[in-house]
Amino acid sequence: MPPMPPDSAAPRHARITRALHWLTVILVLSTIPAGLVMVQEGLPRPLQDSLFLWHKNIGPVILILVILRIAARQVYPPPPEPASLPRILVVASATVHWLLYLCLVVMAVSGIVRVQAGGYPIELWDGLIGGMIGKDEALAKTAMAVHAQVRIVLIVLILGHAGAATVHGLVLRDGIFRRMWPPV
Ligand code: HEM
Ligand code: HEM
Secondary structure (H helix, E strand, O other): OOOOOOHHHOOOOOHHHHHHHHHHHHHHHHHHHHHHHHOOOOOOHHHHHHHHHHHHHHHHHHHHHHHHHHHHHHHOOOOOOOOOOOHHHHHHHHHHHHHHHHHHHHHHHHHHHHHHHOOOOOOOOHHHHOOOOOOOHHHHHHHHHHHHHHHHHHHHHHHHHHHHHHHHHHHHOOOOHHHHOOOO
């Protein structure tokens, strides 16, 4: 068997893919805790308002980044998986990646619907998408339930994905982590 190429020789995701990935990570990993904290009772009002402001206005940015990533993927497809990676892991990781994209889209869309149907503002975005959905309490409730349920799926997927990436990067050192690193 030929020797495995060193990590640094492994092909990487395109620079744009890596930059979009890590920017999404930063935004998602601030949006989720903000969402979880801002709904707690007894928070000081200014803190709660700031968290809501951040959460509602960053969500649409995440949606745009996901759309850009899926578009960039068509132009710069991911490098081929290393032959050493068992087929089942290739299929599992692709499934998790697509579910991550799907959950982010559902979270962002359900968040926008929940807020607009509830009759609340999305400050930075109302100039563009304000009034898209009229006030509708039943719709707001459904969107809120979707947002709350899918959040759990998203958090589980992120933990699994980040855990697997860490094992690849620190234990297996098979080049998978370096496909997405450095960010730029
Ligand atoms: C990918 C983007 C998003 C993620 C990952 C996310 C995540 C979360 C999480 C984890 C919570 C806490 C839920 C709970 O404990 O009940 C939450 C709540 C909330 N999110 Fe998001 N969210 C996203 C986008 C948005 C957007 C775009 C909006 C609105 C423009 C929004 C509006 C809300 C609101 C209003 C709540 C408070 C719960 C409620 O009253 O419905 N979110 N979000
Ligand atoms: C907010 C959390 C995250 C989301 C939504 C996310 C999403 C994704 C997606 C969708 C892909 C597939 C890229 C593609 O081929 O289109 C990917 C790849 C990757 N992610 Fe993440 N990621 C997150 C966090 C992390 C973290 C924390 C790490 C590191 C510990 C990480 C490491 C990687 C690596 C190494 C790849 C490349 C895997 C490969 O080439 O097969 N990700 N990520």
